[in-house]
Amino acid sequence: MTASFLLEARGIARRDTRSDTVLLEPTDFALAPGERVSVTGASGAGKSVLLRALALLDPLDSGHLVWHGQPVERRAIPRYRRHVAYLRQRPALFDGTVEDNLRYPYSLHAYHDVRFDRVQAVRLAEAAGRASSFLDKRAxxxxxxxAQLTALIRVLQLSPEVLLLDEPTASLDPDAARAVEALVTAWFEAGQGARASVWVSHDPAQAARVSTRRLIMQAGRLSDSKQVQVTR
Incomplete structure (x- = not known):
């Protein structure tokens, strides 16, 4: 593994301390710029555990993450999360308009140096097939x-380098799922090869559409990668 990777996991593992159950076996993983990876597997196989570990949302029992060739230390986690964004299946929005929700991250200290750009937000909404008036809708x-599109726009407007998607379309109808896929594709292509994504999905057909490398999770173990042809 070299610094040519955006993100590396070296021996990361997770256990349930209450039951002493292994949630994630010691895992090595590397994500290069321009890669789109999908992870499929049965319910309870550890897909979400893996993604939350990569996002540093849960403490690791062993191993560590490397970002641009440098180990991610505790004090660097807020900066790391600014560049490695996690999107969960059921978004959390507060009462107000879509624009109010999009403005929220800019009130946080981690983003004190940037400002909300409505033009950019409208452009992202349009990439998902929504008019500018979408920003005025009540949550x-x-x-x-x-709601999922709003949560995704809220993340993408901050220009992350890596997007970690935890079954973001599992509860959506086909049209809404396609809109989410289209928005992620537009974000990826705008990065001109500098961005990467990991998409956890329960749908093998979707995994084929959204990725160029497919992995399988089984009982907390990540399988070898498999190269697949992108289907649009």
Missing amino acids: NDLSGGE
Whole structure:
């Protein structure tokens, strides 16, 4: 493994301390710029555990992560999370408009040096097939698909380098799922080969559409990679 990777996991592992159950076997993983990786597997196989570990949302029992060739130390985690963004299956939005929700990250200290750009937000909404008026909708009036699009736009407007998607379309209808896929594809292509993604999915057909490398999770173990042809 070399510094040519954006993100590396070296022997990361997780256990359930209450039951002493292994959630994630010691795992090595590397993500290069321009890669789109999908992870499939049965429910309970450890897919979400892996993704949350890569996002440093849960403490690791062993191993460590490397970002641009440098180990991620505790004090660097906020900066790391700025560049490695995690999107969960069920988004958390607060009462207000879509724009209010999009503005929220800019109130956090980690983003004190950047400002909300409505033009950029509208451009992202349009890439998902929504008009500029979408930003004026109330969060309580959004469908499940629209709520997920809002959460995704909220992440993408911050220009992460790596996107970790934890079954973001599992509860959406096919049209909404395709809108999410289209928005992620537009973000990836705008990065001109500098961005990468890891998409956890329960749908093998979707995994084939959204990735160029497919992995399988079984009982906390990540399989060898498999090269696949991208389907649009």
